[in-house]
Ligand SMILES: O=C(CO)[C@@H](O)[C@H](O)[C@H](O)[C@H](O)COP(=O)(O)O
């Protein structure tokens with residue numbers, strides 16, 4: 608295969624990451640503050656998304672419950688994408704749109720955070736999860752792309768919107784992962800202070 612195509616993926620990804628660094632540093636910093644305050648108050652973080660973003664939800668939860676780069680106590684984060692019995696039962700008996708919102712209603716408490724990940728900002732089950740979270744007085748950190756979709760219209764001033772300004776799902780996801788790792792690092796710094804990342 609012509610390697611030009613592969614080089615173009617790297618080039619586009621690198622360029623979008625640099626552009627996003629300037630645009631997203633502020634909302635990412637707000638997300639860290641919101642999450643740190645919630646965790647400090649004994650609250651937890653629920654995460655959801657579809658496809659690649661389901662993987663991102665799990666990746667994030669693993670880094671909080673396990674660790675990111677520093678040795679520390681486990682932090683409470685749950686990916687709502689992993690329990691196939693809940694997902695198939697709710698999807699089968701109600702609708703696929705409710706697979707995350709039912710779990711938000713079951714596990715979410717006021718002060719918890721929902722990390723809602725959708726590159727389009729329009730996935731019905733993520734929108735329903737955001738709605739359920741806001742109803743429960745949870746705060747939302749939304750990782751989106753494109754124009755932010757319908758999620759952008761649902762968020763309040765107390766929520767955080769991290770929107771990657773690109774049209775391509777793969778590129779948006781690649782920036783989401785940098786944002787997620789920046790949040791994990793920020794939580795470690797908030798807990799233990801700065802030290803050089805290796
Ligand atoms: O990873 C990819 C594409 O790169 C896909 O699995 C992608 O996540 C799926 O098509 C999702 O259903 C897209 O949903 P969303 O990001 O628009 O909410």
Ligand SMILES: [Zn+2]
Pocket residue numbers: 659776777780
């Ligand atoms: Zn993907």
